[in-house]
Amino acid sequence: MSDRWPNGGQLACLITVALEAELGVLAADPSAVTRQKSLSVGRYGTNRGAERLLAVLADRGLRSSWFLPSRNAETHASLTAEVVAAGHEIAVSGLALEDFGTLGLADQHRCVVEARERIEQRHGVRAVGFRPGRGDAHPALADLLRADGFTWSSQLRGDDLPITLPCGLVELPHHHELDDAAYFAFNLDPAIPAGSPRIAPVGDVFANWSIEFSAHRAEGLLFVLDLHPELIGTPSRAAMLGDLLDLIVDAGDSWVATGDEIARWWLARDPAGPLPADHPIAVFDRYLTETR
Template identity: 50%
Template sequence: MTITQETQGRWPEGKKCAFVVTVGFEAELSVLAAAPDAVDRAKSLSVGQYGGTRGVDRLLAELDRTGTKASWFVPGANLASYPRQMEAVAGAGHEFGNMGWQLEDMGSQSLAEQVDSIGRAQDAFQSRLGLRPVGFRAGRGSYAPGLTDELVTQRFTWSSSWHGDDLPHFHAGSAAALVEVPRHHELDDYHYFVFNLDPPIPAGSPRIASSREVLRNWILEFDAYRAEGLCFVLTLHPEIIATPGRIGMLREFMDHVAAHDDIWHATGGDVAQWWRQSAKPNPADHPAEIFHALTREGRPT
């Protein structure tokens, strides 16, 4: 079977590829997650705060230019720290996703602690913006066995945390059909551009990638995703992508995407809803099914 035959009818209105823009608005929490001892270091924290002071507005303007609706994942604590910016995101019609309370390392938390962090953020979304997100992203670390069922209980319908596919899939064993919209490191600005001198972030790797080469990487990946009819998930951070130069790089990339009329521009929630309604269950050899069979949500097989 050819790729064309396999992908025919995969996306709405005969579109060839799904294109999703996600935003992680982490601000100074990203600095603290990488270097907790920077809590009193104003210069280091300002690296992340740039996302609020300049980045959000600049990124919103670029998304508005192309009419792109993005999925913004926000730790609950940032709703209070940056109320004007978050109201601007909501006013522009973008989708919100839950990223826990304070970008905690979920790998160091119990299931109960993870559920509490997510629930606390949901309450903040409700009180500040009058909404409760249905999408979730684990900001740091791996979540505990059983969290997928808890997410469903709290009425989440999709997640974008795993990296094991380039198409959506269902979470095996969840109480209801929780859809995963996978992402990849090479489609994330953070891994190319994050940099702080003191403390060093990333530790032991003081480097900043070439914007031209990152643009080339993204174009090569997008063209390949389009050829195979896949789901391209771009991950951006206002404090990283929305500098004066890098926003121009993003503009070039978005123009490359817009030059194709066979692309379905969607939010993560749109993709999850479509997948739930139209896709078949995971095949038995899908990594999510194998992982579930091996772990049984934390119980030995």
């Protein structure tokens, strides 16, 4: 029995949902602003996909962490309220899916804090998790967010376990192979993503994710799913996700928790301290600091 996760759990599972809607389409290609067919791809997530996703989670009694740009929490207020009422965690992805790679530290910090304030004013929940909607966060942003009461972020890919940053913010790494966009993101005109159209067979994705889960479970790791309602929320894909979640629940030793719950558990076991100089995050932080 493992002592890494609560109650002898063999692995931790975090289900993250990015509620991007039309903003996701525009962030991928701003020229789509006048193209109703393209924008409707994003709207599918709020019109149909999110409801299916919420139902799949509710049927299994599972909670998840939803990343929202504050504009969507306002534009799609009733849906956001439904997510909150269902007990899911609300986390922040900026004001309107800004590209953080184009912003300085002060503007990045302003975007996150202002987005959290807007969501809290509208929905009465105070976000403690963060992921940039696009681009890379400044290395020093973690220190500022921890001082503001944030407990976790999920933006890097350099590990399979949580990482306690020196400031005490816990990074929950995620990977492309567990992101539905890597398999299902597609728009014909304008091409999104440019040059790499794909609509993967649903059965193949289930096979990939099942193998990933088994491998993560064997090593007692952190299994992070990245989902987008406009992608995973079609009838067949939602059903496939349900089958995957059944596999996770039926294993009997999976701790499915929110980002905040996982971060708080990990921080209690792994208090803040300096990272080794050769740690991937330390190396990446030096690179960003030198190139900004």
